[in-house]
Structure formats: C-alpha cells, structure tokens
Amino acid sequence: MKNLLKKYLSWSSKEKWLFWQVLLRMIQIKTQLRFKNFETFKKWYAELDTEEYDFDELKQAIQRAATVSPKHFTCLPQALVFKKMARPYNVILVIGVQASEKMNLDAHAWCEQQGKVLIGDVPDFQYLPLWIWE
Template identity: 35%
Template sequence: MKDWWKRFSEFSHLSLADKLLIGQTVAIMIVIRAGLKLLSFQQFRKLYGKLLTVRKSTTTSDKLIERQVWAIQKVSGTLAAVCLPQALALTYFLRKEKGIELVVGVQKKQAFEAHAWVEKSGRILIGESPDNSFKPLWVWQ
C-alpha cells in the first residue's frame, strides 16, 4: 500500500506536461502489452507497422526524447514491462522521426537470450547497451 501512495505522491508533484506524458505512456504501454499477449507476433507486427506508417518528417529534440524515455522507464516498473514493450513504446513516440531503428538481438552464451533497444543514428536511446555478443536478428526502421 505504501508503494502506491509513494507513486501517487510523486505523480501529484509532477508538472501538468509530465502528468500528461505519463498518462499517454501508460495508455501506449497497456495497448502494446495487450497486443503482445493477445496476438501472435506476426499479427502484432502487422498491426503495429500500420500504426507506424507515417511520413518521417520531424526532428525531435534530445530533451523531449529524454522525457519520453524517462516516462517509459517510470511506467515500466509499475506495469512490469521489459525491454521489448519499452522499445516499442519509444518507437511509437518517435514514429515520425528519421533515423530511428528498433533492434531485436539474440545471443547464446549459456542460454538463449533476446534483447530489444532503440537507436538513433547509432546512439542507443532506450534498452541498456547490449554487449557485442548480441547479434541483431530484426531491425525495424
């Protein structure tokens, strides 16, 4: 109970712009998580691809990208969202941005592992930097 009260207290002290961003992020993350659970990955990818089909024409400031990443990371703890939903959410936020890539990589050291991250011009925006053993399996531009 204290955890929820702490989150509510933190939320109540945010600026209106941050509250709106958190609200938008919660909605996007819920839809993404539901889509990943309810649809096959192929169905999800097709539907999500339609949502991302827009003219890539804007340049988002680094400060706004940082706020979006902050909101996604803040919400992810509450919603138990791991790297793929986080990367999908940021890609959705930046769907009009040029040079954005969602990368899903895999590795097999002792066990098979997968990791997702978002890059802009080679710089990782969200998803901890994978070590060199992760090989890109799928890149979505």
C-alpha cells in the same frame, strides 16, 4: 507503489499527461502482442496513431510507466512504445541476443538512432543484433 505516488504528485501536468499516454500505449501493445500473431500485430501497430514527442521526455515517461509493472512492461513493450511515439525521428528497433551465465541465451530489445542506444541500454551491453525494424 507509495513512492511512485509521491513522485507522481511532484510531476508537472505535462509529465503526468505523457505518463498516462505511455502507460496506455504499453498496455495496448502488451495486450496485442499477447493475443495476435506477429503479422497481424505489425498491421495493427502500423495503423496505431500517436503524436510526436521529445526523446528525453518520452524516455523518462517510458521508464516511469514501466515501474508500474516491471514484470509485464519489459524491454520489448518499452522499445515498441518508444519507436511508435518517436517515429518522426527514424528510430530503429533492434532485437538481439547474448550469451548469459544464468541462461544459454538472453534476448533484449532496444531502440537506436545512428548507432546510439536511445532506450534499452543495459550494463555490459554486448547483444548481437538478430532483427532490425526500421
């Protein structure tokens, strides 16, 4: 956490502002996922208002905010925040699975545009898409 604070102090005011916007959205989304059924969550998510952001700046802010609590801000909250905050760009959210040595099935969420993974790319990315949210 000390290292994060040191890095935080070196960021520009714009980067700090976006970091806090993303962190707030991740907390809201994680909380709503925890306490609402999926249909109610989708209605809430559709009404969630946000501004437009640059892909690269947004991706960096999400990665930074996820380091605050990696156990809680996993791939799904990250992908949902990215999809919402990059909504004018027609980003799709994908949830997929792959066989894993540790588990029988490993699930993952990511965002992509025209087949290119924008956030949620991982080494040995061989996930089979099960659900796509356009």
